[in-house]
Every structure is written in C-alpha cells, then in structure tokens.
Amino acid sequence: MADPILRLSGVSTDIAQYHILHGLDLEVPEGGVTMLLGRNGVGKTTTLRTVMGLWRARAGTITFEGRDITALPTPDIARAGIAYVPEDMGIFTDLTVEENMTLAAVSGPVDPDRLDWIFATFPPLRTFWRSAAGNLSGGQKQMLAIARAMAEERRLYLIDEPTKGLAPAIIATMAAALRALKAQGASILLVEQNFAVASMLGDSAAVMDDGRVVWAGAMAELAADSALQERLMGLSVERA
Amino acid sequence: MSAAPDHTPTMAARGLGERLAPWLPVLLVPALCLAGWLAIPSGSSWLTLTVSGLAMGMMIFIMASGLTLIFGLMDVINFGHGAFVSVGAFCGISVLLALGGWAGAPSLMLNLLAVLLAVCAAMLATGLMGWVFERVIVRPVYGAHLKQILVTMGGLIITEQLILAIWGPDAIFFSRPETLKGAITFAGAALEKYRLLAVAFGLILFLAMRGVLRTTRIGLIVRAGVENGEMVEALGYRLRRVFIGVFVAGSALAGLGGVMWGLYQEVITAHMGGETLVLVFIVVIIGGLGSVEGCFIGALMVGLMQNYVAFLEPKLALVSNIALMVAVLMWRPQGMVPVVKAK
Numbered sequence: 001m002a003d004p005i006l007r008l009s010g011v012s013t014d015i016a017q018y019h020i021l022h023g024l025d026l027e028v029p030e031g032g033v034t035m036l037l038g039r040n041g042v043g044k045t046t047t048l049r050t051v052m053g054l055w056r057a058r059a060g061t062i063t064f065e066g067r068d069i070t071a072l073p074t075p076d077i078a079r080a081g082i083a084y085v086p087e088d089m090g091i092f093t094d095l096t097v098e099e100n101m102t103l104a105a106v107s108g109p110v111d112p113d114r115l116d117w118i119f120a121t122f123p124p125l126r127t128f129w130r131s132a133a134g135n136l137s138g139g140q141k142q143m144l145a146i147a148r149a150m151a152e153e154r155r156l157y158l159i160d161e162p163t164k165g166l167a168p169a170i171i172a173t174m175a176a177a178l179r180a181l182k183a184q185g186a187s188i189l190l191v192e193q194n195f196a197v198a199s200m201l202g203d204s205a206a207v208m209d210d211g212r213v214v215w216a217g218a219m220a221e222l223a224a225d226s227a228l229q230e231r232l233m234g235l236s237v238e239r240a
Numbered sequence: 241m242s243a244a245p246d247h248t249p250t251m252a253a254r255g256l257g258e259r260l261a262p263w264l265p266v267l268l269v270p271a272l273c274l275a276g277w278l279a280i281p282s283g284s285s286w287l288t289l290t291v292s293g294l295a296m297g298m299m300i301f302i303m304a305s306g307l308t309l310i311f312g313l314m315d316v317i318n319f320g321h322g323a324f325v326s327v328g329a330f331c332g333i334s335v336l337l338a339l340g341g342w343a344g345a346p347s348l349m350l351n352l353l354a355v356l357l358a359v360c361a362a363m364l365a366t367g368l369m370g371w372v373f374e375r376v377i378v379r380p381v382y383g384a385h386l387k388q389i390l391v392t393m394g395g396l397i398i399t400e401q402l403i404l405a406i407w408g409p410d411a412i413f414f415s416r417p418e419t420l421k422g423a424i425t426f427a428g429a430a431l432e433k434y435r436l437l438a439v440a441f442g443l444i445l446f447l448a449m450r451g452v453l454r455t456t457r458i459g460l461i462v463r464a465g466v467e468n469g470e471m472v473e474a475l476g477y478r479l480r481r482v483f484i485g486v487f488v489a490g491s492a493l494a495g496l497g498g499v500m501w502g503l504y505q506e507v508i509t510a511h512m513g514g515e516t517l518v519l520v521f522i523v524v525i526i527g528g529l530g531s532v533e534g535c536f537i538g539a540l541m542v543g544l545m546q547n548y549v550a551f552l553e554p555k556l557a558l559v560s561n562i563a564l565m566v567a568v569l570m571w572r573p574q575g576m577v578p579v580v581k582a583k
Binding site: 052054073074075078079084086090092093094095099102103104106148 | 457460461463464467468470471472473474475476477478479579
C-alpha cells in the first residue's frame with residue numbers, strides 16, 4: 001500500500017486548559033477523498049487546524065509527503081502544498097471576489113485556464129467578480145472559499161464542513177467541485193456532518209470520538225452498515 | 241443527487257440611501273466645513289481656519305496612519321507611538337538647524353532641499369527605532385493588551401527621558417525655512433504658505449498610501465491581514481514579516497509627522513509626541529481601528545473641529561474633539577469606516 005500523503009501520529013492538542021485531541025492517529029491516502037466524521041465537539045476542526053499549525057500539537061508528529069511539518073509555521077505548511085478552507089470560510093469580506101482570488105494565488109497571477117475552470121464550476125463568481133465578497137450570499141461565499149483553495153494546484157485540501165447551512169442545489173455545486181478536484185488527482189480531507197454527502201464523495205473515512213479516531217476504513221463499508229453508524233456517530237435519529 | 245445547477249444570479253438595484261451610505265463619513269468633512277461657515281461670521285476668517293484645520297488634520301493623519309494599521313494587523317495597542325513623533329521631530333529639526341545656511345537662504349530650492357534632508361533623517365531614525373521597538377518591546381507582548389499598554393507607555397517615557405538627556409531639558413525654538421514663512425492672500429484671507437504645503441503634501445501621501453493599499457499585492461495582504469490575519473497565513477503569506485514592515489513604515493511616518501508638526505509649531509519639546517498622542521488616538525478610534533480611509537477622514541474632522549471651536553469658544557477647544565469622538569461612536573460604535581474583523 002502506498003504511503004499516505006498525510007499522517008498524524010499520537011497528536012495531542014490543547015486549547016487553553018482543555019485537552020481536545022488525545023493521541024490522534026490518522027492517515028490520509030493520496031489521491032482520494034477522506035471523510036473525517038463524528039459528533040459535534042469531538043475534535044474534527046481542531047484536527048484540521050492542528051495540521052495547518054493554527055493550533056500547535058502538544059505531542060505527536062504530523063508528516064506531509066514524508067516530511068515532518070509538526071513545528072512548521074502556518075505559511076510554510078501552506079506553501080508545502082496544503083490548502084485550507086475553514087468552517088467560517090475565512091472570506092475577506094472587505095475585498096472583492098477578484099482580490100480574494102488574487103490573494104489566494106500565492107505564487108503569482110491566477111492561471112487563466114484554471115480561472116476558466118473555476119468560473120465553469122462556480123458561475124456566480126464571474127458575475128460578482130468585482131463585488132465586495134461581503135455582499136455575497138452564504139452559498140456564494142462558500143463557493144469563493146472553495147474557489148480560493150482551487151486557485152493554485154495543491155497536493156492536499158483540508159475542507160471544514162463546506163455544505164453547512166447550504167441549500168441542496170448549492171450542495172450539489174460543492175459536490176461537483178470536490179469531484180472535479182479529486183479527478184485532478186488531489187487528495188482531500190473533508191470534515192462533513194451531512195452523511196449523504198459524505199457517502200457520495202468519500203473514498204475512505206475516519207470517525208472521531210473524544211479527540212481520537214475510533215474507526216477508519218472504506219466509506220462504502222461505513223455507509224452500508226447502519227448499526228456501525230449508530231454506534232459510532234448516533235446517526236439513527238438524524239436519518240429517521 | 242442532481243447535477244450542479246446553472247446559476248444566473250442578478251444584481252439588485254440599490255436605492256439612493258444605500259448607495260450613499262458608504263460615502264456618509266466622507267460627506268461629514270464638507271458638512272463640518274459648512275457648519276463652520278455658518279457659525280463663523282467672517283468669510284475670510286472661516287477660510288483661514290479651514291486651511292489651518294485641514295493642515296493640522298493632514299499632519300495628524302500622517303502620524304496616526306501607521307498606528308491604525310499596526311493595531312489592525314496585529315491587535316497591538318502601541319502607546320509608544322508618540323515616541324516616534326518626538327524623536328522624528330528632534331532628529332529632523334537638528335538636521336534642519338545644522339543646514340541653517342540652506343534653510344535661511346531666500347531660495348525655494350535650497351529650503352525644500354533642507355526640509356527634504358531633515359525629513360529623510362527623521363524617517364530613517366524613526367524607522368530604525370521602530371524596528372528595534374518592535375523586536376525589543378512589542379514582540380514579547382503579542383496578544384496581551386494590558387501588557388502592551390504598560391510596556392509601550394514605558395517605552396514612551398524612556399524615549400522622552402533619552403531626548404531630555406541628549407538635547408537638554410529646554411524647548412527648542414526655531415524659524416521655518418525662509419520661503420515657507422509668511423502667507424498668501426486669497427479672497428481676503430491670509431493663508432500661511434506652510435499650511436498650504438502641509439495640506440498638499442498630506443493629500444499626496446494619503447493618495448499614495450491608498451494606491452499602495454488598493455493596487456499592490458503587499459497592500460492586498462495588509463488589507464486582508466487587518467481583517468483576518470490567520471487566514472492570510474493559511475494562504476501562505478508570512479504576516480509577521482509584513483507586520484514588521486508596516487511597523488517600521490508606520491514609525492517612519494510618525495517621525496515625518498513629528499518634523500511637520502515641529503515646523504508647524506516652530507517649537508519642539510520632548511513631550512510633544514505624548515501630547516499629540518491624545519489627538520492621534522481620537523483619530524484612530526473615530527476613524528475605525530485599522531482603516532486608513534477612516535483615519536484620514538477622522539484626522540480632517542479633528543483638525544477642523546479644533547480650529548473652528550478654538551476660534552468660536554476657546555475654552556471649549558480642549559473638549560471639542562472628545563465630544564466629537566463621543567458623537568461619532570454613538571453613531572457608529574466601530575468608528576466611521578469600520579474594518580470587519582474575523583472572530
């Protein structure tokens with residue numbers, strides 16, 4: 001089996017006096033979508049932020065493409081080839097859509113072909129290209145957040161709940177975008193509460209509880225086993 | 241799940257009120273000028289006071305612009321900013337006095353050259369001082385506002401004492417370069433040449449700063465960093481380096497403001513930075529923390545208000561700007577041009 005693109009070994013993270021991650025072990029295979037699942041408050045967002053160096057791991061190691069990135073500053077982690085879309089989208093509302101995209105292309109102007117691809121994926125961004133990002137709707141902001149991550153080719157995408165609070169039509173757009181990214185060979189670690197979306201997009205899955213990964217395997221296996229879902233995530237009520 | 245829909249969003253037409261809303265703070269400046277014109281009986285007096293107010297506002301803007309960006313980018317409350325004003329004034333005026341032959345000659349070219357060298361010396365000294373200040377005083381207290389206030393205030397006091405030790409305890413009185421003395425008469429009003437120069441220079445500097453912030457990548461990073469520094473870093477930019485650059489540039493601008501303020505007053509003291517700091521903070525607060533445009537508008541309003549009220553009711557001059565700040569904050573608690581900060 002090929003080496004994973006991202007590996008977290010025994011990672012523990014504290015936020016103030018709270019211990020959030022407790023020796024987390026997680027592997028993200030190269031070239032697929034790995035779903036990070038679990039109830040609210042189990043440490044999914046903390047996991048992504050710890051990988052990005054936005055919160056520091058107290059213990060354990062994080063390796064990306066075989067390189068230890070545990071202690072790297074956040075900008076160096078991003079430049080190593082990891083894109084991050086936070087749960088709150090992290091849009092610069094005072095900047096225009098164009099300026100948001102320009103900023104996302106760290107190494108220079110956005111490649112025109114890539115921009116065309118982004119516009120084809122998210123048509124509203126072309127319409128509101130020169131509008132302040134703060135004036136976009138929630139769905140359009142999420143499109144911009146994903147588009148910004150797509151502005152340059154990255155090896156790994158960390159995306160935190162991209163479908164949260166969105167209408168089904170917009171969720172379909174997001175899913176199409178993520179599939180397009182996956183088709184390009186990118187690896188994606190996706191935190192998602194919508195199990196239907198997770199089932200549709202995920203190749204593999206890791207389920208967290210209390211700051212640890214308690215189950216890891218193929219997404220299809222998890223999707224096919226209702227009892228397992230209920231045991232791991234208490235999904236029976238939500239799916240009723 | 242169905243295929244992605246074809247989005248064809250449209251822009252809603254905005255009403256007049258909605259379109260005017262972003263310009264309301266800008267309109268306050270002419271509104272204040274109009275109020276002054278109605279309140280001041282003599283047209284020539286009003287014109288003189290308006291130019292004087294605008295000149296004062298421009299100088300405060302130059303001093304305050306760096307401070308607002310420093311706060312916006314890294315949440316650093318720098319009470320030591322006044323130290324750069326004082327040091328800039330003393331370094332710059334010392335150079336000007338050393339170039340007494342050029343400053344005293346009746347030649348515009350030589351006078352401007354002397355001022356330019358004085359300004360360069362002041363900006364160099366305060367830029368360097370800003371770099372040291374950030375490393376030694378500010379860096380250890382990132383994220384701790386109370387400690388920032390205490391330690392930067394301490395930095396201001398130490399700097400003032402150093403100035404007293406180097407330049408002596410007495411205020412230094414001097415004259416402006418020869419061709420910058422006097423006034424021109426326009427519409428019956430005497431308009432001081434230096435004030436007109438300060439207005440023009442301040443305006444050019446504001447436009448240049450705005451241009452850098454709006455059209456360059458570094459400007460884009462600064463604007464984005466003010467709103468959400470964490471996300472800028474997650475995109476791959478080393479915001480700490482940008483901040484050091486902004487801190488140094490802001491310190492140099494404060495030094496420039498110090499020279500201009502000194503030339504305006506024709507006297508410099510070790511405490512001048514601390515004294516102007518009150519006005520500088522008022523401007524930064526009413527402008528909106530982190531907003532250069534807000535800082536510019538706020539500075540003009542403070543300058544105009546101070547001059548009009550000092551003419552109409554001198555006893556109220558001291559409280560007029562505090563009253564202005566209270567009024568603005570009651571209208572817009574985040575300042576006139578609020579910068580949206582990520583939580």
